[in-house]
Amino acid sequence: MHSTFYKYDSVRSAKARLGARLxxxxxxxxxxxxxxxxTLGVLAITSHLTLxxxxxxxxxxxxxxxxxxxxxxxxxxxxxxxIDGLLDGDILGRLSANPTPKELAAxxxxxxxxxxxxxxxxxxxNFLNDITTDKPEDTEAIWQHALEVRSQTSSEHISGAVLxxxxxxxxxxxxxxxxxxxxxxxxxxxxxxxxxxLRLLVNxxxxxxxxxxxxxxxxxxxxxxxxxxxxxLSDQVGGGxxxxxxxxxxxVDQLIDTFGSxxxxxxxxxxxxxAGKSTIVRAFAEKLLDAKAKIPSNLKFxxxxxxxxxxxxxxxxGRGELEGLIMQVLGEAYSAKNIIICxxxxxxxxxxxxxxxxxxxxxxxxxEAGNLRVILTMDEQRLLxxxxxxxxxxxxxxxxxVAPANREETIAVMQDQLIxxxxxxxxxxxxxxxxxxxRLSERYVHDLAMPGRALKLLENAASYGENGLITGNSIQQxxxxxxxxxxxxxxxxxxxxxxxxxxxxxxKRMINQTRAVQVVSDxxxxxxxxxxxxxxxxxxxxxxxxxxxxxTELSKALADVYFGGEDxxxxxxxxxxxxxxxxxxxxxxxxxxxxxLTAQAMKQxxxxxxLDEIEKAHPKVLTTLLQLLDEGILRDI
Amino acid sequence: MNMLLVTxxxxxxxxxxxxxxxxxIANQLxxxxxxxxxxxxxxxxxxxxxxxxxxxxxxxxxxxxxxxxDKLFSRVIGAVIRTILLVVGVVAIAxxxxxxxxxxxxxxxxxxxxxxxxxxxxxxxxx
Numbered sequence: 001m002h003s004t005f006y007k008y009d010s011v012r013s014a015k016a017r018l019g020a021r022l023x024x025x026x027x028x029x030x031x032x033x034x035x036x037x038x039t040l041g042v043l044a045i046t047s048h049l050t051l052x053x054x055x056x057x058x059x060x061x062x063x064x065x066x067x068x069x070x071x072x073x074x075x076x077x078x079x080x081x082x083i084d085g086l087l088d089g090d091i092l093g094r095l096s097a098n099p100t101p102k103e104l105a106a107x108x109x110x111x112x113x114x115x116x117x118x119x120x121x122x123x124x125x126n127f128l129n130d131i132t133t134d135k136p137e138d139t140e141a142i143w144q145h146a147l148e149v150r151s152q153t154s155s156e157h158i159s160g161a162v163l164x165x166x167x168x169x170x171x172x173x174x175x176x177x178x179x180x181x182x183x184x185x186x187x188x189x190x191x192x193x194x195x196x197x198l199r200l201l202v203n204x205x206x207x208x209x210x211x212x213x214x215x216x217x218x219x220x221x222x223x224x225x226x227x228x229x230x231x232x233l234s235d236q237v238g239g240g241x242x243x244x245x246x247x248x249x250x251x252v253d254q255l256i257d258t259f260g261s262x263x264x265x266x267x268x269x270x271x272x273x274x275a276g277k278s279t280i281v282r283a284f285a286e287k288l289l290d291a292k293a294k295i296p297s298n299l300k301f302x303x304x305x306x307x308x309x310x311x312x313x314x315x316x317x318g319r320g321e322l323e324g325l326i327m328q329v330l331g332e333a334y335s336a337k338n339i340i341i342c343x344x345x346x347x348x349x350x351x352x353x354x355x356x357x358x359x360x361x362x363x364x365x366x367x368e369a370g371n372l373r374v375i376l377t378m379d380e381q382r383l384l385x386x387x388x389x390x391x392x393x394x395x396x397x398x399x400x401x402v403a404p405a406n407r408e409e410t411i412a413v414m415q416d417q418l419i420x421x422x423x424x425x426x427x428x429x430x431x432x433x434x435x436x437x438x439r440l441s442e443r444y445v446h447d448l449a450m451p452g453r454a455l456k457l458l459e460n461a462a463s464y465g466e467n468g469l470i471t472g473n474s475i476q477q478x479x480x481x482x483x484x485x486x487x488x489x490x491x492x493x494x495x496x497x498x499x500x501x502x503x504x505x506x507x508k509r510m511i512n513q514t515r516a517v518q519v520v521s522d523x524x525x526x527x528x529x530x531x532x533x534x535x536x537x538x539x540x541x542x543x544x545x546x547x548x549x550x551x552t553e554l555s556k557a558l559a560d561v562y563f564g565g566e567d568x569x570x571x572x573x574x575x576x577x578x579x580x581x582x583x584x585x586x587x588x589x590x591x592x593x594x595x596x597l598t599a600q601a602m603k604q605x606x607x608x609x610x611l612d613e614i615e616k617a618h619p620k621v622l623t624t625l626l627q628l629l630d631e632g633i634l635r636d637i
Numbered sequence: 638m639n640m641l642l643v644t645x646x647x648x649x650x651x652x653x654x655x656x657x658x659x660x661x662i663a664n665q666l667x668x669x670x671x672x673x674x675x676x677x678x679x680x681x682x683x684x685x686x687x688x689x690x691x692x693x694x695x696x697x698x699x700x701x702x703x704x705x706x707d708k709l710f711s712r713v714i715g716a717v718i719r720t721i722l723l724v725v726g727v728v729a730i731a732x733x734x735x736x737x738x739x740x741x742x743x744x745x746x747x748x749x750x751x752x753x754x755x756x757x758x759x760x761x762x763x764x
Contacts (some may be wrong), residue, residue, distance in 0.1 A: 011641065011645060014639075014641060014642060014645075015642070015645060018642060050757065050758045050759075050761055051758050052758075053753075053754045053755075053757035053758045053761055054751070054754040054755050054757070054758040055754070056754060057750035057751045057753055057754025057755075057757075058751055058754065060747045060748065060750040060751060061751065063747070064646060064650060064747060064748065065646070067650075067654065068646050068649055068650070068654070071649065071653065071654050071657050072649050072653065072654070208664065208667075208668055210667070210668070210671040211671070212671070212674055212677060213671045213672045213673055213674035213675075213677070214672060214673065214674060214722075215673070215674035215677060215678050215719065215722055216674050216677060217687075218674075218677075218678075218681065218684075218686060218687065218715065218718070218719065219677075219681045219684040219685075219686075219687075219688070219715075220687065220688060221687055221688030221689075221691070222687055222688075291671060301677075335688060335691075335692060336688060337688060
């Protein structure tokens with residue numbers, strides 16, 4: 001049971017205060033004093049002064065304090081279940097005997113956990129100062145919340161991050177405050193877990209890696225050809241930062257099981273692009289090179305080579321040459337005894353096309369024999385297509401499914417991966433940007449699966465930050481700029497004016513129809529004020545009336561005034577869809593039929609869709625459109 | 638520093654501090670063992686070097702005999718190279734163990750140094 005008792009005079013508190021006083025410059029002074037004492041002592045001894053012995057040995061004291069700082073004072077270990085036993089040393093060392101909430105706020109904001117919350121959530125020192133009181137009796141409630149947050153997030157200490165959340169929770173109307181920042185309490189708890197995770201990750205990178213040493217490959221063969229036509233993934237690992245989401249860990253374990261046992265030595269990672277197949281292969285390669293990893297000895301220090309199909313095809317242009325070259329490369333890999341071949345986007349090796357070549361005749365016997373270790377990564381749809389042509393190929397493979405990540409996993413992947421993007425692009429991502437990247441990428445990015453699609457959006461957003469800070473707004477801007485869709489709440493002065501005067505602007509083009517113009521304008525204003533249902537179209541309107549009253553003109557005017565031009569209108573004359581087989585034409589695959597509704601909507605998502613002469617359409621066409629009008633979803637075929 | 642902190646410094650020095658130092662020395666030793674691939678060298682002492690002439694050969698007896706001799710030669714070369722590296726590794730590790738032992742011993746004496754210095758100042762000879 002934890003207690004909210006805070007003891008200023010405890011041993012840990014005293015150590016923390018000493019640790020806080022030993023600043024970097026003071027620690028440098030300690031070393032300098034030691035060096036000066038030793039120098040003076042030696043000079044004295046060589047000058048026949050026996051006092052020199054004492055002076056030299058006195059250097060032990062500053063050295064001992066220096067060692068103590070790094071061994072204990074810098075991070076005093078958790079001792080008891082009281083507050084002073086659990087508080088992060090950095091904070092504990094800054095507190096007085098009877099701390100006020102404002103004092104806690106200042107202490108929390110000045111340490112790493114507090115700074116993390118300032119950058120990632122916008123909960124800055126000033127913010128914390130504003131929501132806290134200077135009454136010492138209010139501190140008890142903060143301690144109570146801090147203990148709860150620590151327990152909920154399994155944090156080792158009461159860190160600056162834990163304390164920041166506890167202070168927020170102690171504020172009477174904290175939920176309104178959070179809502180204003182587009183946050184919920186669960187987001188803050190996720191933030192504390194993120195901070196703890198990063199702290200552990202940093203500690204992990206400090207641990208030395210054991211990768212076998214200089215004689216690791218003495219028992220394995222030379223691979224000059226493979227080095228030329230492949231990429232050694234094992235050479236690229238070693239950063240120590242691999243995302244461990246449940247589905248990926250499971251897939252890596254399955255790879256180890258497959259290659260560690262005596263069956264067919266091949267595995268096919270099957271999943272949508274962006275689901276993390278390549279990441280799994282890299283995590284697998286990293287694990288094989290880790291001397292401390294618990295894996296079968298026949299897999300230890302094996303290396304994963306990615307075959308480069310483009311350079312292979314380029315090196316063997318003649319008929320039959322490529323097959324010969326592949327056989328040589330694979331033969332070399334087999335003889336070397338420590339190589340696992342990876343065929344990334346394996347369909348490139350099983351079908352004829354631009355940049356791909358059908359090597360089924362060469363690869364199938366190898367895969368069926370199962371002696372050479374091979375990993376294939378492939379899209380499920382392509383595997384089905386290849387399997388249709390060559391069922392024995394699919395039967396020869398040990399299939400491992402890679403499912404797209406869920407929201408929690410995607411956020412975890414983004415939290416780890418953005419470290420690299422932040423370093424490379426010199427930007428900082430706020431937590432809100434991650435949540436927004438997930439939400440918007442799920443809705444608007446369709447060519448990749450999670451977590452790849454959210455990561456792609458997050459990376460693109462690096463160019464749209466304000467002073468290097470990527471907020472939820474930056475993510476919305478990215479979608480707006482790159483896909484030309486308005487997703488945020490209207491914020492620009494121009495747009496606001498336009499929305500307020502939408503009726504007048506439309507009426508410049510057409511007269512009368514006041515009611516219709518007002519209803520359409522209201523729907524747009526609601527949508528841009530952010531109070532629309534995200535899972536439905538902005539508005540669906542049925543304009544009824546005789547020819548010439550302005551039904552089509554209103555659609556054109558709307559496209560022109562608000563959507564940026566008359567060409568921002570997708571017009572379908574439904575008198576061309578009078579037969580039941582016309583449904584197929586309406587929802588044809590965009591890649592095959594550029595005139596289909598789905599193709600046009602994908603090319604120009606921010607537009608008005610005008611379904612003209614709808615009464616003439618075949619009932620089946622109307623049924624298909626019903627789903628579009630109701631939920632805003634239409635899938636191509 | 639008050640007496641409480643001095644006592645705490647000494648307590649830490651002779652418990653967690655000493656253990657921590659021993660752990661660091663053990664880690665360095667572990668790194669050296671890994672660097673010289675000691676366990677791998679011992680396990681594969683007689684394995685053919687870099688898989689040279691290691692494959693199976695079919696054919697007339699003469700060819701098989703020649704392949705066997707080649708393989709034997711590869712194993713001998715491998716064993717020689719590995720033994721040299723093993724010896725170098727063992728020497729490096731022994732040296733490190735010696736230095737590590739001295740550091741650990743010295744660690745225990747550090748707090749006593751000012752007292753020793755004082756005794757030498759009072760009684761000891763100057764150089």
